[in-house]
Amino acid sequence: MLKHNLGYPRIGIKRELKKACEAYWSQKIDLNALFEVGRKIRKENWIMQEIANLDLIPCNDFSFYDHVLDMSFLLGNIPESYLSIKTIENNIDLYFAMARGFQKDGWDIKAMEMTKWFNTNYHYIVPEFYKNQKFYIFSKKIFDELEESKNLFKSVKKIKPVLIGPISYLFLGKEKKEKDKSFHRMDLIENLVPVYIKIINDLKNKGVKWIQLDEPILVLDMSEKEKEAFQYAYKKISQFCSEINILLTSYFDGISENLYLLKDIFIKALHIDLVEDSEQLEKILFFFKESKIILSLGIIDGRNIWKNNYTHSINKIKKTIKYIGENRVMIAPNCSLLHIPINIEYENFIHKDIKNRMSFAKQKIYELNDLECIIKGDKNILLNNFSFFEKNKNSSIFHDKKIKERVKKIKDKDIQRKNPFSIRQRIQKEKFNLPLFPTTTIGSFPQTKEIRSLRNKFRKNELNKEEYDKKIQHYIINVIKKQEEIDLDVLVHGEFERTDMVEYFSDKLKGILSTNNGWVQSYGSRCVKPPIIYGDVNRIGNMTIDWICFAQSKTKKLMKGMLTGPVTILQWSFVRDDQPIYYTAYQIAWAIREEVLSLEKLGIKIIQIDEPALREGLPLKKKNWNFYFDWAIKSFRISSSGVKDETQIHTHMCYSEFNDILKHISHLDADVITMETSRSKMELLKAFSVFSYPNEIGPGVYDIHSPRIPSVEEIFDLIKKASKTLPIKNIWVNPDCGLKTRKWEEVLKSLKNMTEAAKLARIKLSN
Known part of the structure; x- marks a missing residue:
């Protein structure tokens, strides 16, 4: 029985690759230095897997x-x-x-x-x-x-x-x-x-x-x-x-x-994913019983961070061996370990009962060894693993009966706005009096070294809360001034207090935790630390209210409240695997709902609930789509439907194919949806036009994942293209995603060009 791996994380335990690439792009290191970092990471990865006794x-x-x-x-x-x-x-x-x-x-x-x-x-x-x-x-x-x-x-x-x-x-x-x-x-x-x-x-x-x-x-x-x-x-x-x-x-x-x-x-061999679909094994065994093909069993979860239940895995391995013989069996993670952090040993501040349930990339490689030893007769490893899972079944760390009961009592009225969009739109336009092609941003502004250092000092108790708050307030005041100078119509507070749009909320919710070094590559040099949803989720206090209300007090313009939606918090976290995923989604949704209602009560008139992960959570097979959309859309509507008609709900989605799910997106019933369309040159809008999407849309008019600065003419052309397929009264103008990874000089020039293009559109396209 051969043990192998499909792929290993490549960023380095301390994100060495990210730092080297960004240093090279800014001409702080040369090509040789960049390549040396690559060689070092590859060597460390290979040696670790060799020590772990992979075949x-x-x-x-x-x-x-x-x-x-x-x-x-x-x-x-x-x-x-x-x-x-x-x-x-x-x-x-x-x-x-x-x-x-x-x-x-x-x-x-x-x-x-x-x-x-x-x-x-x-x-x-x-x-x-x-x-x-x-x-x-x-x-x-x-x-x-x-x-x-x-x-x-x-x-x-x-x-x-x-x-x-x-x-x-x-x-x-x-x-x-x-x-x-x-x-x-x-x-x-x-x-x-x-x-x-x-x-x-x-x-x-x-x-x-x-x-x-x-x-x-x-x-x-x-x-x-x-x-x-x-x-x-x-x-x-x-x-x-x-x-x-x-x-x-x-x-x-x-x-x-x-x-x-x-x-x-x-x-010679076929690898199958038995984590995502264990029921396929029997059909595949029957199909290949008379052949000589080797079956590689993907039995270690390469997309989640929980320990392997050896009893379940051993049953699959033994069944396969019985059908086709041990010489025709390989074992591996179900997919590349690219999607999980590298080593749990670097996490020193997680409760031991939770940490003991977790397994990162390095640990998962060693789990393959354990499974091989069990097959060879080591019953102690299997017994210890079984006892561990039995011990945690009813732990109060992971389970809260009151939260579970609340989810069971969600009613139809909890997922419906008072009136349809056509009525809400009229009320909101009268109340806000925004121009045609209103401009805004998606939420975040550049996170400089100074801001990251500030948060780091606060976490290390090198700054007290009063000192930290004053400095964050200074950054908020500064970004409001910049937005007013650019002449944006709807402002944001900049999110300087947030490390990540999901991680930030994990620190504010019961049942979710953040890691110190659980970095995962999102794209290029962009790394994220997905939170870990280990137990029942509940809101334990205000999450965004103080910062949003402070920001609104510093401007006469509309200030958006910025929240991350329940599906995205779920999809961009490592989710508990001991209950149905939709139970967890509803728990998160109710916590977000409570925050939304508090923001509305305190005078915030526009609230954005981001759901960039709605599309990526979609099952890969269409036969499973309806069930997913039932609970995903219900989760969003739980979080957004408690507000009055005059409160405008925005949502944001990015970098996914939406053409085949527009009907479902419309069921979210968000007043405004913003999404990425710049790299695809507004291709997505054709689908919105054919579908006749009823609500307002902000198609992203410039690509924030590139350092290039778009011209006024380029942005105007995209707005013009959008106006040919969408009702002008429904079009917003915005970047295609948040701006935190960009530099200020790029952001200010790009946003200035964006607002100028919107003003030009008001003159040339208003008829």
Whole structure:
């Protein structure tokens, strides 16, 4: 029974990669220093997995920005606009230009589109495809890293290079610059597969025995075109790469519906996700019983931080061994460990009973060893694990009967606004008297080193609360002045007291905790610390009221109250696994509702409840959508529906595909929804127009994930484009996301251009 891993976190335990990339971008370190940090992280990861006694260790799971972008680079899929930049002297700068945009030396090229990786909070750079496109090996990264591992281990027998499979790679991209509607990116499979075959055989010639091809598309409702492309690709790979062991992986759900696609494909091993879909095992065992294929069982949860219940895992392993024999079994996490923090040993301030339930990436690798030992006869490990789970079943740390009872008593009136939007809109327009194309921001403003240092000193008790509050108030007053000078219509307080839009609320709610070092990559150098929902959730006091009300007292303009929605708090946290997820969602929703009503009572007239994670929580299979939307929409409406008609509820969503869920988004019944549309050049608005979305919309008019500053003309053109598909009275003007990761000089210039563009639109488009 082989033990292996699909991928390991690449940011470094102290976020060394983030710091190195940002230092390189700001020209504080050179290329050699950046590459040295990469080498150090890769070495540490490989050694740790070697010590943990893995039989196969992943390679090429490291990335300086994004593994999908790495794949585009490997395949020479680089848009001409970036290749044309004459002042770029090396591949890494070209790579970063694709990810971040390039505005230098007279060049002004936008970053490539970015969206969510399946149903996770990880963002990837979307590949671009055009008709008759050719591919070739451009980047040598995978081969260079293989040599690194060879030098470390003196052999590559244990090294398993990781690649995104050809069908998933095409699926993750978009067709560009193509008027011929008959062109589909899957048409490129015949051009793409020969390059994959060459890469695989080049790796084999360098001594590689195993290669991992990730095809998460297998868990989706695949189209006939995608199915045909899959069978074509893997029959070719089977034919021309027969001397290397191919491990085909799927994750994030089950593959039962697409299992027949593997019938005539000759691969050495198939990896299945038994965390997200354990019921698929029996069907897969029956399907492969007479074959020689090895089954890799994904039984360790690579997306959550709770200890493995060995009894459940052992039952799956034993069942598989009974059907097909121990020699045809591998065990692994269900997916890459990219999505969880690195090491629980660095958390020193978590209650021991809670910490003992937790397992980060390093610990999960060692859980594979425990499972192997149990299979070999060590009953003590299994007994201790069983006793641990039994002990915590009814602990008061995790369970509160009063909170559970409140969720059971939610009534229909708790999820309905008093009047429909058409009536609310008329009341709000009379009350607010905002101009056409009202301007606002999504919430946060730049978080400088000084602000981060201030919060850090407060956490360490180097500042008392009075001193801390005065300094935060100073920042709020300053940002209000800046917004008034820019002439924004609806202001925000800047969120200087908040580290993260979810983590901040975790510190204010019972049943949720924050870690000190539980960093996870969100995109590029952006890392987040997802909170941990370990018990029943309740509001224990004011969360935002003091700061919002102080901000409103310093301006005559409207000040938005800023809250994170229940679904996003849920999705961007590590959620308890001992009760249905919707119970937890309703508990969070009620806590947010209490805060919303308190803000309204104190005179805050516009309240934003952000739900950027609504789309990413969507089950990957459409058959499961209705159940998800039932509880997700109910959760949002619990939090938002208690207010009066004159109180305007905003929500925000970003970097997801919304075209197929607009009906459900409309059921949120938010008065205003803001979302990302700038990177996709307002493509999303076509869907809003076709659907005739009834409420107000703020399509993001500039990309905050890139340092480039959009011009007035560029923003005006986007507003004009929006006005052709949406009613003018319903359009807001705003950035596509929060501004905390940007620099002040970028933000002020961009927002000034944005307000000027809105004023221009009022003159030119008002008719």
